[in-house]
Amino acid sequence: MLLALDFGGTKHAAATLAPGKRQWRKSRRVLLPQQVDFSSDWATMRSLIQELLQGAIPTAIGVSFGGPVNAHTGEVRLSHHVPGWENIPLQQMLEAEFNAPTRIDNDANVAALGEHRFGAAQGYDSLLYITVSTGVGSGWILNGYPWRGAQGMAGEFGHVVVDPAGPHCLCGKRGCVERLASGPYIAQQVQEQLKQQPQRGKILRSLVENPLKALTAQQVSQAAAQEDDLAQEAIEAAGRALGVGIGNVANLINPQLFVLGGGVTKAGEQFWEIIRQAACETALPEVNFEIIPAALGDEAPLWGAVALAEELHR
Amino acid sequence: MLLALDFGGTKHAAATLAPGKRQWRKSRRVLLPQQVDFSSDWATMRSLIQELLQGAIPTAIGVSFGGPVNAHTGEVRLSHHVPGWENIPLQQMLEAEFNAPTRIDNDANVAALGEHRFGAAQGYDSLLYITVSTGVGSGWILNGYPWRGAQGMAGEFGHVVVDPAGPHCLCGKRGCVERLASGPYIAQQVQEQLKQQPQRGKILRSLVENPLKALTAQQVSQAAAQEDDLAQEAIEAAGRALGVGIGNVANLINPQLFVLGGGVTKAGEQFWEIIRQAACETALPEVNFEIIPAALGDEAPLWGAVALAEELHR
Numbered sequence: 001m002l003l004a005l006d007f008g009g010t011k012h013a014a015a016t017l018a019p020g021k022r023q024w025r026k027s028r029r030v031l032l033p034q035q036v037d038f039s040s041d042w043a044t045m046r047s048l049i050q051e052l053l054q055g056a057i058p059t060a061i062g063v064s065f066g067g068p069v070n071a072h073t074g075e076v077r078l079s080h081h082v083p084g085w086e087n088i089p090l091q092q093m094l095e096a097e098f099n100a101p102t103r104i105d106n107d108a109n110v111a112a113l114g115e116h117r118f119g120a121a122q123g124y125d126s127l128l129y130i131t132v133s134t135g136v137g138s139g140w141i142l143n144g145y146p147w148r149g150a151q152g153m154a155g156e157f158g159h160v161v162v163d164p165a166g167p168h169c170l171c172g173k174r175g176c177v178e179r180l181a182s183g184p185y186i187a188q189q190v191q192e193q194l195k196q197q198p199q200r201g202k203i204l205r206s207l208v209e210n211p212l213k214a215l216t217a218q219q220v221s222q223a224a225a226q227e228d229d230l231a232q233e234a235i236e237a238a239g240r241a242l243g244v245g246i247g248n249v250a251n252l253i254n255p256q257l258f259v260l261g262g263g264v265t266k267a268g269e270q271f272w273e274i275i276r277q278a279a280c281e282t283a284l285p286e287v288n289f290e291i292i293p294a295a296l297g298d299e300a301p302l303w304g305a306v307a308l309a310e311e312l313h314r
Numbered sequence: 315m316l317l318a319l320d321f322g323g324t325k326h327a328a329a330t331l332a333p334g335k336r337q338w339r340k341s342r343r344v345l346l347p348q349q350v351d352f353s354s355d356w357a358t359m360r361s362l363i364q365e366l367l368q369g370a371i372p373t374a375i376g377v378s379f380g381g382p383v384n385a386h387t388g389e390v391r392l393s394h395h396v397p398g399w400e401n402i403p404l405q406q407m408l409e410a411e412f413n414a415p416t417r418i419d420n421d422a423n424v425a426a427l428g429e430h431r432f433g434a435a436q437g438y439d440s441l442l443y444i445t446v447s448t449g450v451g452s453g454w455i456l457n458g459y460p461w462r463g464a465q466g467m468a469g470e471f472g473h474v475v476v477d478p479a480g481p482h483c484l485c486g487k488r489g490c491v492e493r494l495a496s497g498p499y500i501a502q503q504v505q506e507q508l509k510q511q512p513q514r515g516k517i518l519r520s521l522v523e524n525p526l527k528a529l530t531a532q533q534v535s536q537a538a539a540q541e542d543d544l545a546q547e548a549i550e551a552a553g554r555a556l557g558v559g560i561g562n563v564a565n566l567i568n569p570q571l572f573v574l575g576g577g578v579t580k581a582g583e584q585f586w587e588i589i590r591q592a593a594c595e596t597a598l599p600e601v602n603f604e605i606i607p608a609a610l611g612d613e614a615p616l617w618g619a620v621a622l623a624e625e626l627h628r
Contacts, residue, residue, distance in 0.1 A: 068600070126464050140567075142456065149568025150440050153601045156565035161558060161596055163478055171598060244475060249566060251470035253454075254463025282475055284485060286382070287467045 001025065002313060003058035003100065004305035007045065007065045008032075008107070009081035009134075013302055014048045019059065019313050022118065026052050027302075038084025042093075049098065061094055061102040062308030064110035064301030070152055071105045080135075103308040107301045108155050109146045111294075112139030114304030115259050120295035126255040129294070130157055132242065133262035136178040142255070158182070162244045180241035183217035183264050190220050190234045203228035221267035235267055239274030246275065247282020250289050261294025315339065316627060317372035317414065318619035321359065321379045322346075322421070323395035323448075327616055328362045333373065333627050336432065340366050341616075352398025356407075363412065375408055375416040376622030378424035378615035384466055385419045394449075417622040421615045422469050423460045425608075426453030428618030429573050434609035440569040443608070444471055446556065447576035450492040456569070472496070476558045494555035497531035497578050504534050504548045517542035535581035549581055553588030560589065561596020564603050575608025 006013040015027035028048050032041070067079040074091020094102040105113075112129035115121045121129070125144040131137050136158030140147035148154055158178035159171050166175025167189075179185055194201050194211055204211055204223035211219070223231035246258050258279075265271070276291055283289070296303050320327040329341035342362050346355070381393040388405020408416040419427075426443035429435045435443070439458040445451050450472030454461035462468055472492035473485050480489025481503075493499055508515050508525055518525055518537035525533070537545035560572050572593075579585070590605055597603070610617050 142461065147456065147567070150570040151568055151600070151602060153598070154566065154568040156568075156598055156601065159565050159598050160562045161476075164476070164558065165479060173596065244478065248474045248562070251473050252468065252563060252566070253461070254465055254468040254470075256464040282487065284467070284470055284473050286465070287470065288465060 001056065001058050002306060002309040003049065003053070003061045003098070004302045004309060005045065005049070005061065005063045005094075006107070006301040006305060007041075007063070007079075008301070009066050012045050012048060014045070014052050015302055016052055016058065017306065019310060028052055032082075036082050038079075038082060038088065041079075041082045041085070046097070053098070058098060058100045058309075060309040060312035061098060061100050062110075062305035062310075062312075063090065063094065063102060063104035064107045064305045065090065065104055066107045068152060069104055069106050071103070071109070071146075071148055074102065074104050076104075101312045103312055105146065105148075105304075105308065106139075106152075108137035108139035109148060110139070110304035110308065111261070111296075111300035112141050112155075112259075112304065113146055113307045114296055114300040114302070115261070115294055116141045116144075117307040118296065118303045119259075119300060120292055121257055121259050124257045126253075127257040127259060128155075128157065128246075128249060128253075128255055129259045129261070129300075130242070130246075131262035131294075132181055132260065132264040133183055136182050142253075157245060157249070160245050160248070162241050162248070175241075177241050177245045181238040181264065186217040186220055186234050186238050186264070187215045189237070190230055191215050193230050193234075197230070201228060201230035204231050217264055217267075221264075221271070224270070225268050235271050236274050238264065239271050240278045243275040243278025244282050246279040246291065250279065250283040250287045254287055254289075256289060258289060258291045259294050260291060261297065261300060265293060315370065315372050316620060316623040317363065317367070317375045317412070318616045318623060319359065319363070319375065319377045319408075320421070320615040320619060321355075321377070321393070322615070323380050326359050326362060327613075328359070328366050329616055330366055330372065331620065333624060342366055346396075350396050352393075352396060352402065355393075355396045355399070360411070367412070372412060372414045372623075374623040374626035375412060375414050376424075376619035376624075376626075377404065377408065377416060377418035378421045378619045379404065379418055380421045382466065383418055383420050385417070385423070385460075385462055388416065388418050390418075415626045417626055419460065419462075419618075419622065420453075420466075422451035422453035423462060424453070424618035424622065425575070425610075425614035426455055426469075426573075426618065427460055427621045428610055428614040428616070429575070429608055430455045430458075431621040432610065432617045433573075433614060434606055435571055435573050438571045440567075441571040441573060442469075442471065442560075442563060442567075442569055443573045443575070443614075444556070444560075445576035445608075446495055446497075446574065446578040448497055450496050456567075471559060471563070474559050474562070476555050476562070489555075491555050491559045495552040495578065500531040500534055500548050500552050500578065501529045503551070504544055505529050507544050507548075511544070515542060515544035518545050531578055531581075535578075535585070538584070539582050549585050550588055552578065553585050554592045557589040557592025558596050560593040560603075560605065564593065564597040564601045568601055568603075570603060572603060572605045573608050574605060575611065575614060579607060
């Protein structure tokens with residue numbers, strides 16, 4: 001029996017399955033409380049695992065972690081979501097506690113592996129998986145294996161600059177993909193324009209009770225689908241940023257495939273058209289690639305964790 | 315004996331050496347005439363090789379070619395310099411003519427391999443080699459081997475867009491690295507400014523007889539070193555374009571090293587400072603890398619061809 005774990009930002013998930021099978025034997029999810037630190041976070045996952053295993057010993061454990069990790073030593077560098085995870089030897093802790101060989105990696109790499117082995121990217125051996133939701137993360141598969149880079153920092157597609165004259169990003173630069181295409185920034189951008197341009201965004205204003213107070217990228221997408229002018233502009237800017245970034249990546253690395261997942265990519269066919277058009281305009285005419293939607297949704301990291309566990313099991 | 319060949323744009327080179335040795339046994343270069351087509355180009359290289367071999371049969375042949383090739387089938391797609399090379403099975407032709415197993419690749423990939431095995435990048439196993447001269451080319455080494463991409467099109471660093479509002483490039487896009495940093499474009503940009511701004515560029519005007527008629531990037535570098543205002547601006551813009559491109563690549567792929575060669579990179583220490591600063595500002599603080607000058611100069615493709623031949627010889 002293999003054990004797959006997903007340390008997420010708002011929830012944790014754990015699942016077991018028989019090697020070679022494609023259906024969970026058991027799976028569990030738990031929402032995290034607002035105030036969580038390393039100790040309570042680890043305790044939550046431990047009890048989730050214990051509940052799942054009921055004393056059984058897994059053959060191997062694969063782990064997706066929401067933050068940078070050293071995949072070679074199995075040490076977490078930090079969590080993007082929970083304080084106190086700095087330099088925690090998670091792989092060793094799991095091996096000691098559950099008596100099974102363990103492999104860990106960050107969530108973007110693991111999700112890429114999940115889509116590669118079990119999802120939309122089966123049969124492709126060079127691809128970039130991109131997830132666009134509260135942030136923009138990405139993970140590489142090159143020659144059929146994760147490419148992590150010299151320090152495990154590869155895949156920061158979200159902080160590639162696509163418009164040096166664009167708006168300031170939290171990272172200190174301007175016009176990063178994440179600053180232009182992530183959900184919260186899309187909503188923020190629209191809110192600013194609603195304030196500045198009281199004549200515009202009528203459909204959006206009618207759809208959302210008080211858009212200046214609370215607005216989501218999903219609501220912006222809905223308004224865009226109903227042809228709200230401001231919402232459409234915002235969706236187009238986000239799509240163009242993603243497309244220019246993808247086209248540049250295609251020129252550099254020439255992968256076969258880009259797989260896009262995350263909430264923002266559910267913004268509708270028009271959004272995908274804009275991405276594809278900007279990507280084609282940016283890539284050289286001789287450079288070909290496909291851009292397709294992810295297939296595994298929220299479960300991509302868990303399936304990637306299965307792939308990590310299967311490598312140990314072999 | 316190994317045979318290394320370099321099909322260049324203005325000259326061809328051929329050299330022989332004993333396997334494992336680091337000095338040429340014999341080497342020859344020949345300048346190409348202005349009007350050359352496939353037949354005369356191939357005839358030139360054939361007689362160069364015959365002169366070098368004097369009837370001897372090499373153990374293996376490695377080839378650098380100035381244009382896209384299919385490294386797997388050994389077929390040239392086209393030459394960047396000479397008409398008539400479309401879909402020529404160069405590897406098979408050399409094998410038939412000189413009775414030795416042959417491997418070919420494009421010049422940027424081969425030069426990257428040369429710097430990796432014999433030059434500035436020895437001991438590094440992930441790097442991007444960038445050459446900045448009449449164009450901007452690049453080649454990857456990942457996990458110690460060339461990364462060619464799904465169609466052999468990887469390494470088009472020159473056509474990564476770093477400024478979507480920048481000047482138009484021949485490729486149809488705006489603000490490509492090549493449009494901002496290659497020698498002829500640097501010179502062209504300065505010439506336009508000299509026309510528009512007659513008060514500026516005094517040092518440059520005193521250095522070059524008629525800069526509006528004929529100006530090279532090397533002259534722009536010289537004027538910049540003597541603190542000419544226009545020349546310094548042009549060198550800074552070129553350096554920034556390269557640096558932003560490099561920082562974006564670092565975020566995406568996280569290689570250990572960038573190796574920069576080609577005439578434009580001889581523009582002096584200030585130019586390198588600008589590149590390094592822009593690259594550091596663009597890369598995330600956690601993403602580390604080195605940027606160093608190439609060591610093999612014009613001979614990088616020939617040494618890379620040796621590495622290709624050695625792989626066949628093993």
